[in-house]
Amino acid sequence: MAHSIPRPGASRRPAPAVAAPARRGLWQRIAEHRILYLMFLPVIAYYVIFRYWPIVLAWIVAFKDLQLGSGVFSSEWVGFANFRVMFEDPEIVNVLRNTVEISVLRIVVGFFPPIVLAIMFHDLASRRLKKWLQSAVYIPHFFSWVIVYGIVFAFFSTGTGFVNNVLEWLGYARFEFFLSESWFRPLLLGSALWKEIGWSTIIYLAALTTVDPQLYEAATMDGAGPIRRIAAITLPSILPVITFVLCINLGSILFAGGEQILLFYNKAVLDSADVIETWVYREGLSRLQFSIGTAVGVFQSIIGMVFILGSNFLAKKYTGRGIW
Amino acid sequence: MAFAAMAVVLASVTAMSACSDNSGNGGNAGSAGNGDGNAAATGDGNGNNGNNGAEAAGPPVTELNFPDAFPQVPKAVDKASYAYDDMSKSYDLDVMLAGSFNQPVPEDKVKEYLEQKFNVKLKFTSMNGDDLKNSVSVRYASGDEPDMVMMPDKNVALSLYNAGQLLDGKEVLPYMPQAMAYVTKDFAKWATTKDDQLIGVPRYGVFPDNWAYFIRQDWLKAFGMSMPTTEDELFAYAKAVVEQDPNKNGKADTWLMGAAGAGNAWSMMDALKTMYGHPSWNVQDGKLNHPMLDGTTENFLKFVKKLYDNKLLAPDWYTIGWEPFKAYTLNDQIGLVWYPGWNIVQEQYDAKKKDPAAATLWEPLDPLKSNDGKGGMYGPGGSPGGMFIFSKKLKDDPGKMKRLAHMLDTMIYPNENYWAVSQGGGPEIFPDDSTVKLNDDGTNVFFIKDSHIQKAKPEYQSLADWQFFGYTLIWQVYDDEPVGVTGSKFNQQIIAMPRYKNFDMNLTLDGPTSQKLTDFQNKNEISFVLGKRSFDDWDAYVEEWKKAGGQKLIDDAAAQLGAAKP
Numbered sequence: 001m002a003h004s005i006p007r008p009g010a011s012r013r014p015a016p017a018v019a020a021p022a023r024r025g026l027w028q029r030i031a032e033h034r035i036l037y038l039m040f041l042p043v044i045a046y047y048v049i050f051r052y053w054p055i056v057l058a059w060i061v062a063f064k065d066l067q068l069g070s071g072v073f074s075s076e077w078v079g080f081a082n083f084r085v086m087f088e089d090p091e092i093v094n095v096l097r098n099t100v101e102i103s104v105l106r107i108v109v110g111f112f113p114p115i116v117l118a119i120m121f122h123d124l125a126s127r128r129l130k131k132w133l134q135s136a137v138y139i140p141h142f143f144s145w146v147i148v149y150g151i152v153f154a155f156f157s158t159g160t161g162f163v164n165n166v167l168e169w170l171g172y173a174r175f176e177f178f179l180s181e182s183w184f185r186p187l188l189l190g191s192a193l194w195k196e197i198g199w200s201t202i203i204y205l206a207a208l209t210t211v212d213p214q215l216y217e218a219a220t221m222d223g224a225g226p227i228r229r230i231a232a233i234t235l236p237s238i239l240p241v242i243t244f245v246l247c248i249n250l251g252s253i254l255f256a257g258g259e260q261i262l263l264f265y266n267k268a269v270l271d272s273a274d275v276i277e278t279w280v281y282r283e284g285l286s287r288l289q290f291s292i293g294t295a296v297g298v299f300q301s302i303i304g305m306v307f308i309l310g311s312n313f314l315a316k317k318y319t320g321r322g323i324w
Numbered sequence: 325m326a327f328a329a330m331a332v333v334l335a336s337v338t339a340m341s342a343c344s345d346n347s348g349n350g351g352n353a354g355s356a357g358n359g360d361g362n363a364a365a366t367g368d369g370n371g372n373n374g375n376n377g378a379e380a381a382g383p384p385v386t387e388l389n390f391p392d393a394f395p396q397v398p399k400a401v402d403k404a405s406y407a408y409d410d411m412s413k414s415y416d417l418d419v420m421l422a423g424s425f426n427q428p429v430p431e432d433k434v435k436e437y438l439e440q441k442f443n444v445k446l447k448f449t450s451m452n453g454d455d456l457k458n459s460v461s462v463r464y465a466s467g468d469e470p471d472m473v474m475m476p477d478k479n480v481a482l483s484l485y486n487a488g489q490l491l492d493g494k495e496v497l498p499y500m501p502q503a504m505a506y507v508t509k510d511f512a513k514w515a516t517t518k519d520d521q522l523i524g525v526p527r528y529g530v531f532p533d534n535w536a537y538f539i540r541q542d543w544l545k546a547f548g549m550s551m552p553t554t555e556d557e558l559f560a561y562a563k564a565v566v567e568q569d570p571n572k573n574g575k576a577d578t579w580l581m582g583a584a585g586a587g588n589a590w591s592m593m594d595a596l597k598t599m600y601g602h603p604s605w606n607v608q609d610g611k612l613n614h615p616m617l618d619g620t621t622e623n624f625l626k627f628v629k630k631l632y633d634n635k636l637l638a639p640d641w642y643t644i645g646w647e648p649f650k651a652y653t654l655n656d657q658i659g660l661v662w663y664p665g666w667n668i669v670q671e672q673y674d675a676k677k678k679d680p681a682a683a684t685l686w687e688p689l690d691p692l693k694s695n696d697g698k699g700g701m702y703g704p705g706g707s708p709g710g711m712f713i714f715s716k717k718l719k720d721d722p723g724k725m726k727r728l729a730h731m732l733d734t735m736i737y738p739n740e741n742y743w744a745v746s747q748g749g750g751p752e753i754f755p756d757d758s759t760v761k762l763n764d765d766g767t768n769v770f771f772i773k774d775s776h777i778q779k780a781k782p783e784y785q786s787l788a789d790w791q792f793f794g795y796t797l798i799w800q801v802y803d804d805e806p807v808g809v810t811g812s813k814f815n816q817q818i819i820a821m822p823r824y825k826n827f828d829m830n831l832t833l834d835g836p837t838s839q840k841l842t843d844f845q846n847k848n849e850i851s852f853v854l855g856k857r858s859f860d861d862w863d864a865y866v867e868e869w870k871k872a873g874g875q876k877l878i879d880d881a882a883a884q885l886g887a888a889k890p
Contacts, residue, residue, distance in 0.1 A: 068487035159639030178643040266587020267846040287836040
């Protein structure tokens with residue numbers, strides 16, 4: 001097949017212009033892909049009805065005096081009265097302090113260990129051992145908090161707990177861990193870490209699969225040791241994911257894990273254990289003050305949003321990476 | 325196009341399910357219409373004592389004359405009383421109660437029995453008291469309210485009533501002639517609102533004021549002690565229990581007692597308060613009093629602290645729950661328990677592999693006195709065992725309301741279904757497992773085979789759930805040796821013990837404030853015992869208590885009891 005070779009000096013004719021596709025409107029595109037959009041409709045309906053509509057309702061209820069049977073829309077508007085009740089409650093300062101302290105401790109204690117564990121898994125040479133270990137650390141995630149409390153009780157109870165048995169064997173007196181305010185948080189955070197550390201590695205392991213193995217090979221040939229490889233290759237590679245997880249965690253700063261605390265706390269440690277969720281459980285649900293409970297939920301969401309936006313801003317400013 | 329059709333179907337299903345989730349009222353309104361519009365006649369009406377399609381009769385109780393006391397000899401009402409109920413119509417009934425477990429029973433024979441007998445389709449929910457409160461409030465808030473709840477907590481019932489969600493009990497009670505026999509004047513007053521309506525229909529308690537402290541007789545004998553009568557004698561016994569190794573195993577594993585309230589309340593230890601005075605609201609010399617104000621609570625806490633500081637309480641004494649604590653109690657490690665008469669005998673007997681000697685290990689202790697001569701009485705008795713509350717929506721469907729009243733009333737002692745729904749299903753459902761003997765004096769002997777539990781409720785090893793509608797031990801006697809005879813004797817002994825006057829029956833205090841104050845007290849009281857707060861702060865604490873809602877309740881209680889404020 002003869003190729004036409006442009007001759008030097010021959011005038012170049014402009015190639016015939018290929019008409020750029022006209023930018024079509026949203027509705028045109030929807031019409032074109034209507035079948036796909038129709039299939040997507042249930043998902044949209046689900047999110048609108050079960051996710052976004054409740055947010056709208058919550059914002060309305062937070063400013064109303066919702067009475068049983070009166071319905072959201074026919075209830076009386078009360079302005080910021082529900083928020084005033086919350087902030088005038090003598091317990092609320094302690095509750096807010098506990099919430100923030102426990103949340104920050106959760107982030108501090110629960111944020112780095114999964115990263116370390118994920119890197120350890122990633123560096124394991126034996127695939128068989130890696131799979132076995134991963135399965136072992138994932139299992140606690142599937143335990144309910146009731147089961148986890150049972151395990152913690154078995155270890156730390158005064159009468160028959162393993163730890164107290166060891167203490168006694170070593171000649172120490174038995175210690176009442178569950179009546180101790182100073183031990184409440186370590187037990188809470190430790191058990192939460194044990195339960196979730198494995199599961200939390202998944203997102204980092206997924207990120208680590210995208211790292212080009214040639215980078216490690218090149219670094220090894222250049223004389224980089226394991227620590228250096230982690231610092232120079234692994235951590236920078238998963239930094240966007242780390243940033244994302246941190247931002248999302250900061251968004252939960254006023255959510256201290258109420259379900260776990262409800263099971264773990266007792267009246268003896270209430271001063272250091274009572275958080276917003278447990279306060280709402282008592283004030284809102286048990287005492288039928290739904291509007292106050294909802295107002296607190298709205299307050300938590302606002303603070304959470306501020307933290308997400310703030311942390312994203314700071315992350316972009318100092319690392320150049322953010323969620324969006 | 326197949327995808328399009330699938331998408332449309334999926335979208336429709338999602339939207340419909342969402343709508344149905346959010347329209348509980350509508351759904352219920354539909355079912356409420358069963359009474360008339362959806363009245364699929366079942367033909368024979370199942371041969372019940374109600375009216376089978378004929379013109380319905382009026383209520384059997386035409387005037388609500390509340391009795392002064394329970395009947396001396398309870399008798400089942402005439403079946404013709406329920407002629408008002410047109411049994412040819414079928415209804416969907418949604419009922420809830422405070423039971424022991426949250427799990428549904430996969431094969432519920434009692435439910436099947438009632439559905440067949442009353443031509444109804446039942447939705448039955450049984451859960452523990454705290455969960456029930458929350459579940460009921462959420463269901464009412466979401467417009468998915470049940471038809472009836474056996475509510476143990478008056479505060480929640482009152483909140484629902486104040487929100488206009490409940491039917492006046494006086495509209496239902498005329499159709500419940502059996503229950504009416506037990507709605508005494510005091511019970512009625514307890515359940516009556518300011519506008520002279522009934523929040524619900526009060527029911528008798530399950531236990532007949534037969535709770536008391538039980539003490540180990542063999543240990544007392546080993547210590548050379550007699551039954552303690554004062555706080556000092558009790559303390560001496562406590563020291564002996566811990567120091568003299570009464571179970572003779574060479575280990576330091578015996579203690580006086582524990583709270584066993586799962587870290588939320590004093591539970592088993594609470595009645596020690598009665599050594600120092602009235603444990604609840606009361607009136608003394610025309611002046612209102614509360615245990616927080618007259619030193620009763622303070623002295624009680626000091627005594628508990630003394631026990632705690634001397635290491636006389638069991639491990640995990642405060643945080644352990646009632647059931648786990650039994651491992652100590654029944655294993656010869658505890659010297660004092662708060663228990664119903666018959667139950668401690670039965671449980672210890674079973675734990676000792678039916679050794680007859682086990683039935684004599686525990687005996688009830690007369691109410692103790694403080695060193696300054698106060699006390700000598702147990703807490704007030706005679707309180708109702710909760711109330712049946714009815715949803716207001718029943719007003720729109722009188723037929724359904726009548727069926728519910730009919731069914732419920734037959735479960736009240738000693739009506740025709742009382743035993744059928746008790747202990748996991750009585751002889752009507754499990755004829756080989758149990759027998760019933762109704763005595764001439766109104767008492768009954770309800771014998772259950774040990775193997776019955778395996779047949780009735782193998783799923784969770786309990787016979788409780790349906791029985792909480794009507795079951796009571798007030799008239800139940802036992803004739804089996806050694807447990808029944810001994811347990812019955814103890815029950816009667818405890819019932820005869822002196823008690824403080826019950827003023828709470830005449831009080832309807834603000835529910836949220838009362839609950840908040842209870843939390844406040846529980847939190848602070850354990851702090852005093854553990855030494856986190858000093859008793860030097862007691863007066864300041866009482867002032868905090870007043871600010872936390874105590875003063876509001878004092879004002880309300882004084883007004884309601886017609887007493888001067890302290």
